Amino acid sequence: MMLEKIHGGVVMALLYYLDGEILEEEPKVSAQDRGYNFGDGVYEVIRSYRGKLFALEDHVERLFRSASYIDLKLPYSPDEMSKLITDFYNKSGNPEAAVYLQITRGAAVRNHTYERGMKPVVFMYSKPLDDKPLSYYEGGFKAITVHDGRWDMCQAKTICLLYNILAKQKAKDAGCDEAIFVRDNGEVTECGSSNLFIIKDGILKTHPADNRILSGITRKYVIEVARKNGVHFRNEIFYKEDLFTADEVFMTGTLSEISPFVEIDGKTVGNGKPGEITLKLLHSFYEMVRSV
Numbered sequence: 283m284m285l286e287k288i289h290g291g292v293v294m295a296l297l298y299y300l301d302g303e304i305l306e307e308e309p310k311v312s313a314q315d316r317g318y319n320f321g322d323g324v325y326e327v328i329r330s331y332r333g334k335l336f337a338l339e340d341h342v343e344r345l346f347r348s349a350s351y352i353d354l355k356l357p358y359s360p361d362e363m364s365k366l367i368t369d370f371y372n373k374s375g376n377p378e379a380a381v382y383l384q385i386t387r388g389a390a391v392r393n394h395t396y397e398r399g400m401k402p403v404v405f406m407y408s409k410p411l412d413d414k415p416l417s418y419y420e421g422g423f424k425a426i427t428v429h430d431g432r433w434d435m436c437q438a439k440t441i442c443l444l445y446n447i448l449a450k451q452k453a454k455d456a457g458c459d460e461a462i463f464v465r466d467n468g469e470v471t472e473c474g475s476s477n478l479f480i481i482k483d484g485i486l487k488t489h490p491a492d493n494r495i496l497s498g499i500t501r502k503y504v505i506e507v508a509r510k511n512g513v514h515f516r517n518e519i520f521y522k523e524d525l526f527t528a529d530e531v532f533m534t535g536t537l538s539e540i541s542p543f544v545e546i547d548g549k550t551v552g553n554g555k556p557g558e559i560t561l562k563l564l565h566s567f568y569e570m571v572r573s574v
């Protein structure tokens with residue numbers, strides 16, 4: 283088994299799924315898989331809390347949207363896909379887990395163009411997680427800004443992540459947790475693997491969900507939580523200079539939940555600690571996802 287650990291006294295391990303088979307050992311796919319050769323596929327990462335998958339329907343809906351952007355016909359209906367993921371996850375027995383789901387166009391002798399009748403390859407794993415305490419998020423995170431030179435289909439969650447990988451590695455090498463993407467015109471879009479929000483004068487803003495960002499599931503729920511908490515919200519483009527005059531800045535993602543930034547490009551955000559509104563949203567979101 284790839285990974286084992288003690289979780290509440292029980293030995294937990296990664297469990298795998300490949301094309302109808304559930305396996306304890308890591309499965310192998312064809313070296314001619316188009317995911318391997320071209321990054322030709324889509325994916326999702328779904329978090330479970332207390333033994334239940336969070337926002338599964340949203341993830342499945344986005345998976346189908348992503349597939350249609352890349353002209354990939356999935357071999358299941360959305361309901362069948364949800365059932366497949368749930369059945370697999372339930373077998374893994376991991377109460378706190380990250381379920382990774384990847385569907386590539388299939389395997390064929392390498393050629394840029396593809397046949398529409400190809401058999402997609404469906405791969406999943408369920409990885410046990412340690413549920414992080416609130417204090418982990420409250421500690422604050424650091425980011426650097428990087429140029430956003432990605433393509434104009436960022437709304438599709440594809441496995442072509444090289445630009446994001448390089449950006450995140452640059453952040454890691456700089457001792458930071460995340461890379462914030464800034465376009466040529468100074469527009470801030472999102473992060474390497476998360477969405478970005480700023481708060482200025484009590485107004486919460488994030489980039490509109492267009493083709494320049496991945497419309498995060500966490501982003502959607504954070505906006506709902508903000509509305510419930512009476513926080514003024516705007517889908518609005520903002521610029522690099524706004525990062526340094528913002529009162530509060532945070533990222534959101536399935537695994538990062540709400541993670542406040544306390545430093546960007548070596549400059550302190552706000553007073554150097556997670557701000558009041560961020561903490562309110564963080565606490566509210568943290569409780570909501572765990573109250574299943």
Ligand SMILES: Cc1ncc(COP(=O)(O)O)c(C=O)c1O
Pocket residue numbers: 327446472473474475476477495496497498499500501534535536537
């Ligand atoms: C580029 C990018 N933006 C945003 C997100 C956040 O999306 P979600 O909240 O659905 O995890 C991700 C997650 O992987 C991402 O890769």
